Amino acid sequence: MSRRMTGAQMVIQALKDQGVDTVFGYPGGAVLPIYDEIFQQNDIRHILVRHEQGATHAAEGYARSTGKPGVVLVTSGPGATNAVTGLTDALMDSIPIIVLTGQVPTFMIGNDAFQEADTVGITRPCTKHNWLVKDTDRLAQTIHEAFHVATNGRPGPVLVDIPKDVQFAKGTYIPPQKTSKGHYQPKVKGDLDKITELVEQMEKAQRPIFYTGGGVINSGRSASQTLRELVKGTGFPITSTLMGLGAYPASGDKWIGMLGMHGTYEANMAMHGCDLMICVGARFDDRITGLVDAFSPGSYKAHIDIDPSSINKVIHVDLPIIGDVGNVLNDMVKVWKSRGSKTNSAAVKKWWGQIEKWQAVDCLNYKNSDKVIKPQHALQRLEALTKDHPDRYICTEVGQHQMWAAQYLGFEDPHRWMTSGGLGTMGYGLPASVGVQVAHPDALVINVAGEASWLMNMQEMGTAVQYRLPIKQFILNNERLGMVRQWQQLLHGERYAHSWSEALPDFVKLAEAFGGKGILVKDPADLDDAIKEMLEYDGPVIVDCVVEKHENCFPMIPSGKAHNQMLLGEASTEGAIDSEGAVMV
Amino acid sequence: MNALKISKGTSRKSAYNLRSTLGDTVETHTIAVLVDNEAGVLARVIGLFSGRGYNIESLTVAEVDHVENLSRITIVTTGTPAVIEQIKAQLARIVPVHDVHDLTVEGPSVERELALIKVIGTGEKRVEALRTSGVFRANVVDSTLSSFVFELTGTPEKIDAFVELMRPLGLADVARTGVAAIARGQ
Numbered sequence: 001m002s003r004r005m006t007g008a009q010m011v012i013q014a015l016k017d018q019g020v021d022t023v024f025g026y027p028g029g030a031v032l033p034i035y036d037e038i039f040q041q042n043d044i045r046h047i048l049v050r051h052e053q054g055a056t057h058a059a060e061g062y063a064r065s066t067g068k069p070g071v072v073l074v075t076s077g078p079g080a081t082n083a084v085t086g087l088t089d090a091l092m093d094s095i096p097i098i099v100l101t102g103q104v105p106t107f108m109i110g111n112d113a114f115q116e117a118d119t120v121g122i123t124r125p126c127t128k129h130n131w132l133v134k135d136t137d138r139l140a141q142t143i144h145e146a147f148h149v150a151t152n153g154r155p156g157p158v159l160v161d162i163p164k165d166v167q168f169a170k171g172t173y174i175p176p177q178k179t180s181k182g183h184y185q186p187k188v189k190g191d192l193d194k195i196t197e198l199v200e201q202m203e204k205a206q207r208p209i210f211y212t213g214g215g216v217i218n219s220g221r222s223a224s225q226t227l228r229e230l231v232k233g234t235g236f237p238i239t240s241t242l243m244g245l246g247a248y249p250a251s252g253d254k255w256i257g258m259l260g261m262h263g264t265y266e267a268n269m270a271m272h273g274c275d276l277m278i279c280v281g282a283r284f285d286d287r288i289t290g291l292v293d294a295f296s297p298g299s300y301k302a303h304i305d306i307d308p309s310s311i312n313k314v315i316h317v318d319l320p321i322i323g324d325v326g327n328v329l330n331d332m333v334k335v336w337k338s339r340g341s342k343t344n345s346a347a348v349k350k351w352w353g354q355i356e357k358w359q360a361v362d363c364l365n366y367k368n369s370d371k372v373i374k375p376q377h378a379l380q381r382l383e384a385l386t387k388d389h390p391d392r393y394i395c396t397e398v399g400q401h402q403m404w405a406a407q408y409l410g411f412e413d414p415h416r417w418m419t420s421g422g423l424g425t426m427g428y429g430l431p432a433s434v435g436v437q438v439a440h441p442d443a444l445v446i447n448v449a450g451e452a453s454w455l456m457n458m459q460e461m462g463t464a465v466q467y468r469l470p471i472k473q474f475i476l477n478n479e480r481l482g483m484v485r486q487w488q489q490l491l492h493g494e495r496y497a498h499s500w501s502e503a504l505p506d507f508v509k510l511a512e513a514f515g516g517k518g519i520l521v522k523d524p525a526d527l528d529d530a531i532k533e534m535l536e537y538d539g540p541v542i543v544d545c546v547v548e549k550h551e552n553c554f555p556m557i558p559s560g561k562a563h564n565q566m567l568l569g570e571a572s573t574e575g576a577i578d579s580e581g582a583v584m585v
Numbered sequence: 586m587n588a589l590k591i592s593k594g595t596s597r598k599s600a601y602n603l604r605s606t607l608g609d610t611v612e613t614h615t616i617a618v619l620v621d622n623e624a625g626v627l628a629r630v631i632g633l634f635s636g637r638g639y640n641i642e643s644l645t646v647a648e649v650d651h652v653e654n655l656s657r658i659t660i661v662t663t664g665t666p667a668v669i670e671q672i673k674a675q676l677a678r679i680v681p682v683h684d685v686h687d688l689t690v691e692g693p694s695v696e697r698e699l700a701l702i703k704v705i706g707t708g709e710k711r712v713e714a715l716r717t718s719g720v721f722r723a724n725v726v727d728s729t730l731s732s733f734v735f736e737l738t739g740t741p742e743k744i745d746a747f748v749e750l751m752r753p754l755g756l757a758d759v760a761r762t763g764v765a766a767i768a769r770g771q
């Protein structure tokens with residue numbers, strides 16, 4: 001069924017045919033024909049953000065919490081350039097979003113026309129792929145292809161730039177079923193010989209570990225299920241990156257916590273000392289490896305990843321398996337079972353004995369106070385008061401609070417943790433929480449924030465109020481750019497250059513000015529009540545939780561150091577980072 | 586199959602086939618990339634090299650299949666084995682890229698480059714330039730009483746050698762195409 005329609009109508013038809021229910025956007029001259037079509041239909045809900053960066057992060061939150069791609073619609077020029085940070089964020093974290101931008105009419109391109117920007121040129125390095133559509137007859141096909149590329153293989157952001165004359169002109173609409181998928185068909189099935197080789201290694205391993213990452217989440221819910229089955233069957237310990245939290249439940253008995261720079265002592269020591277590392281959909285990021293030359297020196301390393309460019313990029317591995325996590329794990333379980341479900345259980349038991357000794361160090365211990373709220377304590381209370389909620393989603397901003405959230409909150413399921421890992425974008429959390437709440441109107445959506453990050457996209461409170469999104473902004477206010485201050489303390493001779501959050505707004509009044517509710521809490525004795533008040537309020541709410549100003553985030557592997565050279569607390573920080581390490585970020 | 590007998594997505598030795606990346610000697614590799622001939626595709630490839638800090642020694646591009654609208658980009662690059670493998674994997678994940686072939690590891694290949702070389706001079710030097718061009722089997726494609734333009738095809742090394750010999754004889758200008766390369770045999 002091919003139909004004639006305008007380009008603007010095609011955009012809406014294509015989105016409907018792709019199953020899109022929500023678009024995050026902001027209008028402008030170059031997209032007015034599309035907005036005109038949005039006005040005349042009711043199938044797709046448009047959420048008017050307050051800044052195009054907000055739209056991209058909201059779409060990321062929507063995508064990460066649903067497993068479906070997020071969609072953004074913005075105008076040409078400044079609309080498009082404002083989307084660049086969100087595109088880069090989604091590229092780094094492998095989040096599927098589709099950004100549609102308006103462009104000046106084709107006959108004006110190149111003339112420095114009003115609100116013209118070379119959008120495909122600017123966004124080429126920060127998208128998985130992008131297209132400029134110059135012919136209405138190609139528009140539907142291109143949008144369908146954009147969805148295919150964003151969601152297949154390693155997911156990522158794509159952008160379709162649509163000149164205004166292409167939106168007005170008529171062309172033939174092609175439905176998704178009739179669209180050629182092109183040659184972009186990444187390999188999802190792992191090589192069975194290699195999978196068998198991995199199973200053989202698992203059968204004899206004495207000190208095995210699963211190191212899992214965002215790829216498990218990307219692969220979908222069933223991948224997490226298979227992972228759980230495999231961990232249960234083998235009894236191997238499992239750790240995860242920041243991006244993979246929730247794939248295996250935090251309450252699971254084989255869980256040893258997050259690894260990496262601010263990961264647990266036991267997870268990092270186990271990674272350092274293991275003899276078999278099974279990397280599942282993680283990418284050996286520098287927050288994980290620390291000093292590359294000293295990274296897990298004695299282990300046999302297997303790496304399951306859908307993107308061949310992730311293999312051997314940072315760490316040389318012994319056994320690469322290219323394919324989709326869910327697919328490969330299924331085959332692993334089959335092969336392992338067919339060979340009799342064997343492990344070297346005596347050795348693995350001994351290995352657990354060692355891990356338990358590391359766990360006994362109790363690396364997340366901190367000194368609590370009854371005078372001032374410790375940020376860790378605030379999160380422990382938040383966890384205690386919300387963990388039984390049947391439908392909880394957590395977003396974060398970027399900084400110390402983000403790491404504490406990863407350490408002190410427990411994630412039982414995938415898709416419930418939204419954080420900016422790869423790019424580390426301050427200002428991600430509030431708009432992301434908007435996107436999550438739009439997708440899950442009845443859920444409990446909390447953004448754990450630092451006051452500095454939160455201010456970066458605070459305009460999105462307006463969006464929350466307009467659409468009655470009861471998002472909870474839990475701000476751990478240390479009046480510092482805490483993570484920066486920590487590095488200045490440890491690396492730059494305690495010279496705190498511009499790491500103060502000065503002239504802060506009154507967050508309670510700010511919340512009220514937007515039309516939401518504000519709660520201020522300073523005294524540890526009032527903390528629980530403040531959290532409960534936040535949970536009970538049916539609407540957008542900001543909690544200004546004033547916390548200890550100079551708390552440092554531990555454990556910490558200093559930059560340029562190995563996993564077994566971890567700092568556990570204040571006492572161990574003296575001279576811990578040398579000048580060579582200070583060069584690294 | 587297309588005009589140059591590169592079957593799409595079927596090469597055993599594509600980026601999916603991994604080579605050991607241990608070792609830190611710098612190697613030179615010639616990589617052939619089959620791409621959709623669409624706007625911006627060259628910018629994607631070049632942007633990849635500049636963005637990730639890889640070297641380009643030479644790069645050529647031209648459409649090779651009008652029916653399927655495919656172009657072939659031939660890149661000569663240098664790097665350690667790990668870097669070369671990364672380059673291939675990164676190229677392969679660009680959406681309009683159909684196939685990546687490392688001609689250096691996929692068996693014997695033929696490499697050719699074309700150069701136009703202008704030499705200005707009279708008397709003894711002019712005679713010597715013409716004599717040398719004969720030895721290299723370069724063609725004279727333009728001449729005046731005091732200049733020649735030579736056309737020379739060969740490996741980059743051969744062209745380098747010829748250019749060096751022309752330098753003292755009045756070398757005025759050089760235009761080179763960069764390397765085109767193709768696997769030998771079937």
Ligand SMILES: Cc1cc2nc3c(=O)[nH]c(=O)nc-3n(C[C@H](O)[C@H](O)[C@H](O)COP(=O)(O)OP(=O)(O)OC[C@H]3O[C@@H](n4cnc5c(N)ncnc54)[C@H](O)[C@@H]3O)c2cc1C
Pocket residue numbers: 092093094153154155212213214215216218219240241242243244258259260261262263280281282283284285287288304305306307310323324325326398399402403420421422423424425483
């Ligand atoms: C202040 C700060 C501190 C940080 N500290 C830490 C820390 O202490 N610990 C930590 O872990 N992180 C930390 N991070 C996050 C870190 O920067 C990285 O974002 C994170 O470690 C990357 O996670 P990942 O390896 O799971 O990769 P991701 O970025 O999630 O990448 C996923 C990988 O899986 C692959 N993949 C995707 N889909 C599939 C599929 N379907 N099948 C197979 N493979 C697939 C991809 O190709 C990719 O290689 C920190 C970030 C910030 C901002």
Ligand SMILES: Cc1ncc(C[n+]2csc(CCOP(=O)(O)OP(=O)(O)O)c2C)c(N)n1
Pocket residue numbers: 397398399400401402424425426427449450451452453454476478480481482483484
């Ligand atoms: C857009 C952006 N700019 C700068 C940084 C560098 N940066 C990382 S953490 C941080 C401080 C964050 O402060 P806050 O949000 O208050 O969180 P805290 O660390 O105090 O918990 C800064 C400036 C960043 N990650 N993102």
